[in-house]
Amino acid sequence: MTHAFSRTAFSPTPQAPQLPTMPTGWPIGSYDSYEEAQRAVDHLADKDFPVQEVTIVGVEPLLVERVAARLTWGKVLSSGAMSGAWFGLFVGLLLSFFTPGAGLAPIVIGLVSGVVFGMAFAAAGYAATRGRRDFVSHSQLVARRYDVLCQPRNAESGRNLLAQLAMSGQRW
Template sequence: MRDRRRRCFKLSGMSMRPNPLLGDPTRSRVVIATYPDYLQAQRAVDYLSDHKFPVERTAIVGEGLKIVEQVTGRLDWTRALSLGMGQGAVTGIFIGLVFSFLGFGSERSFLALLIDGLLLGIIIGAVWGLLSYALSGGRRDFTSIGGMRADHYSVMADSEVAEQARDLIAGMPR
């Protein structure tokens, strides 16, 4: 099976190297501790690092993932206008900064480029915000912030070093 998989990877031009962000799927990892929130799991790995444990052999795995969308308010014409203007202002200031650092408009002052960028950004942002709201046709009349949340977080370690990690975490102050 492994040879066949290797041939498939070779034929498709893909590498057999594991993604360093996801870890090596052939590695045998075991759970050494479970925590209700990410900060506690992070604290445990930091504790292992402080005690010279090879933390590159660990992983924090969120389990029971949920997508959560917190509704932050109603969206109407006024809010669409103000959100568009705010986003446009930030973008405009950024573009003004970039232009001034690159030397565009060298006859103009730094402040003048920032103000021009700000004003142009506000105008374009306002138009974009109103146009986007109008084109939505009332299908999404609210604003929200989305994210992913896990029920719990498991700290895992390679099986060869798992016992050492468990012993270290057992001595971790609460």
């Protein structure tokens, strides 16, 4: 007989599955934001509920890309120069540590080389897009709602605790 959860001498609680699996359990709450679902599970934990039987499931995932700024040659080159400067400074410091009597020369050479190569690589990358992506953005995975599931043996008591939380009207 195999079990879905394995226990080891070091871990008294069930381990999460190693491969992606569909969540199991009965719904005991549904929330519009992850923060609200997290608050619900925290409430269950505060009431000594066995939270190891609880899962938060994001339903209808969406990839949201928020545009942060317009990308220009000036921004591309300055960003490339800055990142190149950090890398060049790092290499220059390493060279100065391992070259006896070298003074500041390896640091300055590393810094200048880093700036030049950083700008060149940034310019090549930006030129390769040919204006098809002239903006900077940040992607985020969100869900339309977040369901809190619980294993059947404790679902009813979990649902009752979450109903008490909802009726209390407590906010963060």
